[in-house]
Amino acid sequence: MKALKGSDVKKIDLLCQEKYKIPTLLLMEHSGLKVVEEIQHYPGHTKFTVIVGKGNNGGDGLVVARLLHLKGFSVKVFLTEENLQGDAKINLEIVKSLPIPLFRDLPSLDRILEETDVIIDGLFGVGFKGTIGGIAKEIVQKINSSGKYVLCIDIPSGLAGDGPMENREIVKGDKTVTLGLPKENLLLSKGRVYAGELVVKDIGIPPELINQYKTDTYWLTEDIVKKLLPKRSQDSHKGSYGTGIIVGGSKGMSGAVILAAHAALRAGIGLLYTLVDRELVNTIETSSYESITLEMEEDLEKFKPILVNYLAKAQSLLIGPGFSTNNREELFIYILNNFPGKIIIDGDGLNLLAKIQDYSLIRENHILTPHPKEMSRIIGLTVEEILKDSINIVREYSKKYRCTIVLKGSTTCIGTKNGEVFLNTTGNNGLATGGSGDVLGGIILGLLAQGLSVEEGAQLGVYLHGLAADIIAEEKGYFSLLPRDLPEALALAFKKLY
Ligand SMILES: NC(=O)C1=CN([C@@H]2O[C@H](COP(=O)(O)OP(=O)(O)OC[C@H]3O[C@@H](n4cnc5c(N)ncnc54)[C@H](OP(=O)(O)O)[C@@H]3O)[C@@H](O)[C@H]2O)[C@H](O)CC1
Numbered sequence: 001m002k003a004l005k006g007s008d009v010k011k012i013d014l015l016c017q018e019k020y021k022i023p024t025l026l027l028m029e030h031s032g033l034k035v036v037e038e039i040q041h042y043p044g045h046t047k048f049t050v051i052v053g054k055g056n057n058g059g060d061g062l063v064v065a066r067l068l069h070l071k072g073f074s075v076k077v078f079l080t081e082e083n084l085q086g087d088a089k090i091n092l093e094i095v096k097s098l099p100i101p102l103f104r105d106l107p108s109l110d111r112i113l114e115e116t117d118v119i120i121d122g123l124f125g126v127g128f129k130g131t132i133g134g135i136a137k138e139i140v141q142k143i144n145s146s147g148k149y150v151l152c153i154d155i156p157s158g159l160a161g162d163g164p165m166e167n168r169e170i171v172k173g174d175k176t177v178t179l180g181l182p183k184e185n186l187l188l189s190k191g192r193v194y195a196g197e198l199v200v201k202d203i204g205i206p207p208e209l210i211n212q213y214k215t216d217t218y219w220l221t222e223d224i225v226k227k228l229l230p231k232r233s234q235d236s237h238k239g240s241y242g243t244g245i246i247v248g249g250s251k252g253m254s255g256a257v258i259l260a261a262h263a264a265l266r267a268g269i270g271l272l273y274t275l276v277d278r279e280l281v282n283t284i285e286t287s288s289y290e291s292i293t294l295e296m297e298e299d300l301e302k303f304k305p306i307l308v309n310y311l312a313k314a315q316s317l318l319i320g321p322g323f324s325t326n327n328r329e330e331l332f333i334y335i336l337n338n339f340p341g342k343i344i345i346d347g348d349g350l351n352l353l354a355k356i357q358d359y360s361l362i363r364e365n366h367i368l369t370p371h372p373k374e375m376s377r378i379i380g381l382t383v384e385e386i387l388k389d390s391i392n393i394v395r396e397y398s399k400k401y402r403c404t405i406v407l408k409g410s411t412t413c414i415g416t417k418n419g420e421v422f423l424n425t426t427g428n429n430g431l432a433t434g435g436s437g438d439v440l441g442g443i444i445l446g447l448l449a450q451g452l453s454v455e456e457g458a459q460l461g462v463y464l465h466g467l468a469a470d471i472i473a474e475e476k477g478y479f480s481l482l483p484r485d486l487p488e489a490l491a492l493a494f495k496k497l498y
């Protein structure tokens with residue numbers, strides 16, 4: 001699904017008017033209807049307060065107030081501004097003609113909120129810019145400390161539709177009904193905390209317009225990833241599903257390779273090799289029955305001719321899980337320069353890249369899978385700076401390095417060399433355990449081996465990884481989820497998509 005920037009909303013409104021002759025007043029009416037539809041899911045709630053700002057988000061709020069009144073609910077409107085413009089003004093005139101109580105004085109807001117079941121936030125929508133101050137700031141504080149159920153129209157007030165998210169006053173919603181298409185920041189980890197449950201509602205924008213409208217950010221939804229699933233045929237053998245190599249592991253870190261190996265195998269790879277230090281060979285052999293273990297030699301010069309043969313066996317390679325960064329530089333550089341296929345650089349592979357600082361090693365068919373700290377080591381921005389504006393930062397660096405970047409987090413941002421960003425929201429806090437990333441690397445390796453491009457493998461792999469965690473959590477909860485559970489649950493995740 002396409003995700004919009006704040007500025008896209010204005011452009012879409014204009015296209016609706018000019019190309020499809022749909023006035024904004026109609027879209028506003030539709031928006032109000034869809035919000036009210038959502039409110040009716042909560043039968044116990046009968047008393048509503050709508051907070052109305054001076055823009056069209058306030059206009060939507062006024063439609064909601066009118067429709068709730070028509071349904072016989074008790075509705076109060078708190079107006080932050082008397083002089084509304086355009087369609088919002090038309091809706092204010094209608095509300096004024098009805099017996100809906102209107103309030104403007106701030107001291108009355110505490111009492112009104114006290115008497116309400118649900119607060120509807122129509123203070124600011126995607127037209128919000130800069131920082132919140134004055135009376136608006138006080139209103140947001142009162143909403144957030146009211147303890148009442150808060151439903152945000154389009155976006156929580158104070159959150160920008162896209163771009164850097166400042167630490168400032170933002171409405172904390174229980175639910176956000178976003179209009180037409182989701183806004184970028186609603187899908188990011190921090191925005192999701194403010195939005196609460198996110199519901200996307202059609203507001204009558206013609207599908208032709210949505211299909212033709214170009215965005216460079218997408219929400220990874222089932223319809224997108226289903227198209228990426230590798231095909232399996234009855235008439236096939238292990239050679240039909242590709243070969244991969246995992247280069248990783250070090251003393252005390254064999255588990256990372258085992259997790260990645262299980263994941264690649266459960267993701268459907270035809271044949272899997274692991275390349276590890278001699279002292280790990282036995283451990284890997286006894287834990288991963290289906291993979292073939294290859295042994296690394298310490299003397300790189302002596303090892304090179306053997307390594308070349310090993311690398312020639314596969315089309316896809318994962319380097320880094322538990323690899324260590326000690327004395328690995330030369331081997332790492334050699335592999336990156338001599339493996340022409342698709343490579344996933346994960347964990348210590350990324351740390352080596354940050355240590356070596358030679359980004360010319362990165363190619364179009366490489367995927368980097370950093371968490372924010374690893375990303376910070378590579379690009380030199382702080383973790384805070386990265387998290388504040390993840391979409392644009394991932395976009396900038398995946399374009400700069402001309403590769404695919406998977407910035408892992410509760411929302412994972414996948415950037416492609418062409419500057420598209422895909423946001424993934426499957427997964428849950430059960431994934432916050434060391435080893436989850438190794439499983440992700442393994443899943444992507446399995447998919448790349450089966451012929452997916454780096455962009456496709458990253459998208460489908462990230463989605464499946466989160467979906468597997470969600471499937472486990474549905475049955476067993478989040479608390480005890482372990483990375484080792486994920487490869488097995490992949491079977492159910494695939495089944496859900498096929
Ligand atoms: N196609 C659609 O999706 C439709 C969405 N609709 C709704 O419209 C809003 C966007 O409406 P817009 O009028 O552009 O903007 P807002 O309602 O978000 O509010 C903007 C007003 O707020 C003022 N503002 C902005 N920043 C601040 C700030 N930091 N402090 C105080 N005030 C601020 C701004 O005033 P300026 O004078 O600064 O310009 C605006 O007056 C969208 O979110 C949907 O809810 C349509 O109803 C239908 C089509």
Ligand SMILES: [K+]
Pocket residue numbers: 057121122123124125152153154155156157
């Ligand atoms: K809002």
